[in-house]
Amino acid sequence: ETGVTQTPRHLVMGMTNKKSLKCEQHLGHNAMYWYKQSAKKPLELMFVYNFKEQTENNSVPSRFSPECPNSSHLFLHLHTLQPEDSALYLCASSQVFGSYEQYFGPGTRLTVT
Amino acid sequence: AQTVTQSQPEMSVQEAETVTLSCTYDTSESDYYLFWYKQPPSRQMILVIRQEAYKQQNATENRFSVNFQKAAKSFSLKISDSQLGDAAMYFCAYRSARNNNDMRFGAGTRLTVKP
Numbered sequence: 001e002t003g004v005t006q007t008p009r010h011l012v013m014g015m016t017n018k019k020s021l022k023c024e025q026h027l028g029h030n031a032m033y034w035y036k037q038s039a040k041k042p043l044e045l046m047f048v049y050n051f052k053e054q055t056e057n058n059s060v061p062s063r064f065s066p067e068c069p070n071s072s073h074l075f076l077h078l079h080t081l082q083p084e085d086s087a088l089y090l091c092a093s094s095q096v097f098g099s100y101e102q103y104f105g106p107g108t109r110l111t112v113t
Numbered sequence: 114a115q116t117v118t119q120s121q122p123e124m125s126v127q128e129a130e131t132v133t134l135s136c137t138y139d140t141s142e143s144d145y146y147l148f149w150y151k152q153p154p155s156r157q158m159i160l161v162i163r164q165e166a167y168k169q170q171n172a173t174e175n176r177f178s179v180n181f182q183k184a185a186k187s188f189s190l191k192i193s194d195s196q197l198g199d200a201a202m203y204f205c206a207y208r209s210a211r212n213n214n215d216m217r218f219g220a221g222t223r224l225t226v227k228p
């Protein structure tokens with residue numbers, strides 16, 4: 001379970017704050033993903049990076065800003081969030097974009113107050 | 114739009130018994146992939162089993178097997194000889210073979226295993 005790590009594991013922030021979520025994978029993968037997991041709702045794919053290039057932005061509001069400086073690290077910068085953005089944010093990686101299996105991190109539980 | 118539906122928010126099974134989790138999906142494509150992921154409490158989501166739509170044979174991984182009915186767009190997961198460690202949220206997922214960005218998950222089924 002240490003292949004994909006995420007920090008922090010829990011985050012409480014006000015609507016005017018700026019914070020960042022970090023994801024790191026130690027698997028030598030080339031694709032990384034951000035998902036949002038809200039209670040009783042399907043997992044939503046937010047962003048996809050393949051070889052550090054963003055390939056998908058599923059109509060995610062601009063208050064979420066991803067960054068992928070290299071294939072091992074992925075960030076999600078947060079600013080002026082809304083209470084409805086409270087959720088579990090999951091990072092995942094795969095060998096290449098389109099690989100069958102994605103490896104997930106433990107997630108960051110975000111609460112926006 | 115492709116959607117994935119898990120009609121059972123919660124399921125319960127007696128240890129050592131068999132349980133089947135349901136999943137249906139909607140797609141206009143003929144080639145795609147289907148997955149079952151397991152998310153134990155406070156632990157990371159892991160892949161349980163996958164099925165390629167072009168394969169007629171149902172996938173099997175030890176105690177886990179699927180019943181893939183392509184015409185009915187149904188993809189159920191059968192867990193045999195249930196163990197306490199099987200207790201988790203189970204998510205059915207669909208991914209287009211033509212568009213790797215198109216990855217969709219169901220809302221999940223919470224499985225409880227009774228000793």
